[in-house]
Amino acid sequence: MSDFTPRLIATDLDGTIVRSDGTVSDRTVAALARVERAGATLVMVTGRPPRWMKDIAAEVGHHGVAICANGAVLYDLHTETVLRTHEIEPRVIEQVVRKLREAVPELRFAVEHPDGFFFEASYNLGRWDARRFGGQAVDDATLFSKSGTKLLALHPAADPDSLAAQAIGAVGDLVTVTHSSGRGLLEMSAQGITKASALAEFCNEQGITSAQVAAFGDMPNDLPMLTWAGTSYGVANAHPDVLATVTHTTASNDDDGVAQILEKYYS
Template sequence: MAPPRLIATDLDGTALRSDGTISARTAAAFAAVEDSGSTLVFVTARPPRWMASVSHVVNHRGLAICANGALLYDLHTESIADAHLMEAAVVAETVALLRKAVPALTFSVEYPDGYAYESDFPLGSWDQRFGDGRPPVESVLGRPCAKLLAYHHTMAADDLYEQVVALVGDMVTPTHSSGRALIEMSATGVTKATALARFATRNGITPGEAVAFGDMPNDLPMLGWAGTSWAVANAHPDVLAAVDHVTRANDDDGVALVLERLYGVGRAG
């Protein structure tokens, strides 16, 4: 059988190790995809400002779908190729409704050109690693944004997600991609799948010619779109229940193992 024309993979928790690095085996598998003439697309919740540590693995070639589908990022030029933002009025109304119902929430926003966060929003290890030392702000309102994030210090992630969907699910597209109670919101209808489908259509690629890998609920739309879907063994239970296949965990090169089999290279074992 011919190899897939499109490989779409999440990064953190899926293709990357838990410490955020890319193993030599996974890097070689990525190279095999491109050497075959197939298209490799990173599809991630990461903002573009976090992509520099990954783009060198593919020699700054190709595109990445960032911020859960809101931003299309050109790895070669390190620039935004397309954006689907939340309007400023929608951001303001969403924050007001959520703050009224769940007063302990704190917020941050991702813009195409940076980010802003409230003083009580906890910066995670990735923010500390890739951040630019930007100080907190009194308000994250006033500008269109690629992604609005809401954090709660004590709630379970799935519980907070259900509450956010009930409160504002008709105004924004909520999801989550970490073990923390951190909900990520995009403009209505914007998901990893919508961005990936647009990219595939422009390049004459059908879902049946695509294979996708993921680990968290924000990957579910993409996994549902692709003709063949894979989860890593460490994936969220909802993802494990939804995919066609399960490979080894991210720390055990699960994505690389599948790519080696698909493209006939490497160890494949």
């Protein structure tokens, strides 16, 4: 490894530092602590909504900020408060849903808000009960009634890459479309809002340039961030598009790939 030492580490969570069993290893917790002890900044950059951050923040013992909902929310982990949001306007949500219903009738929709989410009664997460995660089944009038940090569209069987390409063709001029779960679940943010846009905004406020950032990820929703950062790593289990884009690769999430790199940076 070169003499480069990042001023800021930006890491995705699920599939990157979170293992397949949903935990974060002791080794990774210790490696993340090294970042801040060295005087660098650690930012978790995730597709998760803020309400899903409490457990992970406690597990890694991190006090600082997280970028949530693929860039739509800046969240203070210490105070558990939303610092700012970039939301999709209600009229845009309605327009996107109607266009996607025409293009892919099998899709079912949900809208994330900072404090919960609305979903169609037919929105089925399989083994996950949407109500257990703060969800509320609503009609269209309510679904379209207020702005949201993320619009979700679920297909029961579609290939996520093909589905995303179809959605971009239909509504890519209205929202930013991506996916991260390995199944037919589209994640849509306000136009131009990505993990990269939020990270760049935060770094600009801190006087940190992209060349001073090392970023880690595994799925297509990480691609803007990985492209923006001066140094980028894909874990071995990453999506092929990620592995083809990053400047470096490391071991898988289950083999503490991020920790291995952080230990070298901050030895």
